Amino acid sequence: MKTASEPLKQNEDNILEVSHLKKYFPIKGGVFSNVVGQVKAVDDVSFSIKRGTTMGLVGESGCGKSTAGRTLLRLIDKTDGNVLFNGTDIYALSKKEMRTLRPKMQIIFQDPYSSLSPRLPIGEIIGEAVREHKLVPKDELDDYITKIMASCGLQTYHKDRYPHEFSGGQRQRICIARALALNPEFIVCDEPVSALDVSIQAQIINLLKDLQEEYGLTYLFISHDLSVVEHISDTVGVMYLGNIVEIGATEDIFANPLHPYTKALFSAIPMPDPDAKPNRIILEGSIPSPANPPAGCKFHTRCKDCMEICKTQEPIAKDMGNGHVVKCHLYN
Amino acid sequence: MNFLKKERTKDANYISAKESRAISKENKKITDEIEKKRKRKHIPEEEYVTKMKNPDNVVEFDNVHTYFFTDIGTVKSVDGVSFEVPQGKTVGIVGESGCGKSVTSLSLMQLVQRPQGQTVEGEIRFNMGDHAVNVVNAPMDMMQKLRGNQMSMIFQEPMTSLNPVFRIGMQVDEVIALHNPQMSKEEVKKRTIEMLQMVGIANSEGVYKMYPHELSGGMRQRICIAMGLACSPKLIIADEPTTALDVTIQAQILDLLRGLKNKINSSIMLITHDLGVIAEMADYVVVMYAGRVVEKGTVQEIFKSPKHPYTVGLMASKPVVGKDIDRLYSIPGKVPNPVNMPDYCYFRDRCEMCVEACKGKYPEQTVLSPTHVVNCYRYSESSGSNGNDKKEMKEVQ
């Protein structure tokens, strides 16, 4: 295990290495708005992503997926831990250096409408940051935007139109084009298809896959839709209350889930087959508050395999082979 | 000619102010007339009392047309929809957003936004035992009774059907008192607590005193289900009841709905875009596209041998856990503009399985089995492409 004093070195194959990342949000209360507690949204998360691959991040709403995505992009400040991007400790960079690096690390969101300025035409939305970062010569900008739009399935005449004239799927294409125009290496996709209809979802998923191939992109794909994650990801991390409880190759995770939470989560997926007999592990109760997570294993309040040790001691992450890592006392 | 039509479709949202005023005036004339008819003091029984086609059905939708008269034109949200809900069965309605699923169920409840939204044609027969009521023409006070006592609706976002400033107990009490005017205050409270327990709320006495915001989404949905079931309705209409919830919570709620349905022996009309939820819950499936039913059948028929290219495409678009495919099938294009629907098959501009006959007018219904029907030229006798359809569809996927 890495300690803070060791020099940070990165495996060449990895584009991103996240170690012991924590993000706590203060809870303010009382008349003087004192800090009365902390929401441990991301609580000691470590993983790495190989260049050109997609890592899926799954878990129920509120488990910290989006916060993890934002913290590792340094869109919000970390509480603790490290993020290496291409060997660079991004939290050691000055504001100016971070600004130079920013185009390489992009994000697209679930709601493509609220992230598009309603008053700018599409061409401007896509080209704005390109111009600001001087990524292409001025006289080539227009052609460049046309080309990027075409790769995202948008027409040239869309350039002069405004966001409200587009459907949800088209708007997501615009967001993808805006990110792609900056020539990124890594994109965090935060529930990019969750708000879209099934047939439109397929179009966007296919687009993301095509762009990955063409531009050698790396994705962190955040979603609560497990079938979409299985389809698009090479590796998958399962989060529960700010922890990654299981991580590994997609085939391993789906064919052989080990953590009791992963098993319960997967058993809940409704299958589009009337003959499928769901063998459900129904989880009792709801997710505890991340402001006051249970001691020991955070899942112990809902785990049917809970043992005495689980109530007091936090399990450590154990590699079960092929990088399939699980955090549960059953395997310690 | 064709070109002209396309242009108009594209710019349907940009009609001139003058045109818009003219449409608006025309609309007012139409809706005023309907409203006047509806608001008559005494509506004669023969206008709404009728008979079920099949007494084993709870509801029969029969060629229902519900339109919205907007300033940019008439939106035919529900345009000739027919299907039935048999007693004790669950009917799933699938389709993409805007295809008219919600407006169909709102038409049954007579909760379509008026005056611009109106059911202008067709019957919706609701089974009252010895007779049926056509809710389209039923007087308003009668609808009010029907809504609370015979059918109830569960929505996607439970927060919108709960009042944030009142305690849970009070809100459930109110519904129960409404249906049981003879009950005393204590009896009402006792019944509320029972209802909360029935929908799986462990700490029901505690929850009784809580406000909606103190509960999670799954808990709030349970409360709404409790309120919806307070009257033991014959029909539960659930519009995307689990769409806003996580899968583990969704599993709990579906389990609950199934159990309760059997307990009070009611029928469910389940609206969702999630094919997995439909496969798990439904006995019959209705597939809607652009305001019309394009295919319906038993859950086995729809999932094991889907026929309409839209149904087939929809199923191929969604990845399935455990099934490895390299590339998802994606239906090209998008839904046509609702103000300006074409006079041919609404799916034709996106269909990759067209046959010669598709150039004709909107396809009639083809009966494939007593329960399975489809509106598509590939299956109508005249086009004769019946034998090899399955093979070709596989190729597209």
Ligand SMILES: Nc1ncnc2c1ncn2[C@@H]1O[C@H](COP(=O)(O)OP(=O)(O)O)[C@@H](O)[C@H]1O
């Ligand atoms: N109050 C309204 N005014 C105008 N149009 C409406 C109104 N409510 C629904 N519509 C239109 O009716 C169509 C069908 O909507 P809806 O039934 O909500 O679809 P679904 O439930 O399948 O997503 C859509 O085109 C929608 O825009």
Ligand code: SF4
């Ligand atoms: S550590 Fe214990 S409580 Fe936690 S998941 Fe494993 S068995 Fe369950």
Ligand code: SF4
């Ligand atoms: S009628 Fe023709 S265009 Fe319409 S869905 Fe069938 S094959 Fe496709």
Ligand SMILES: [Mg+2]
């Ligand atoms: Mg709807």
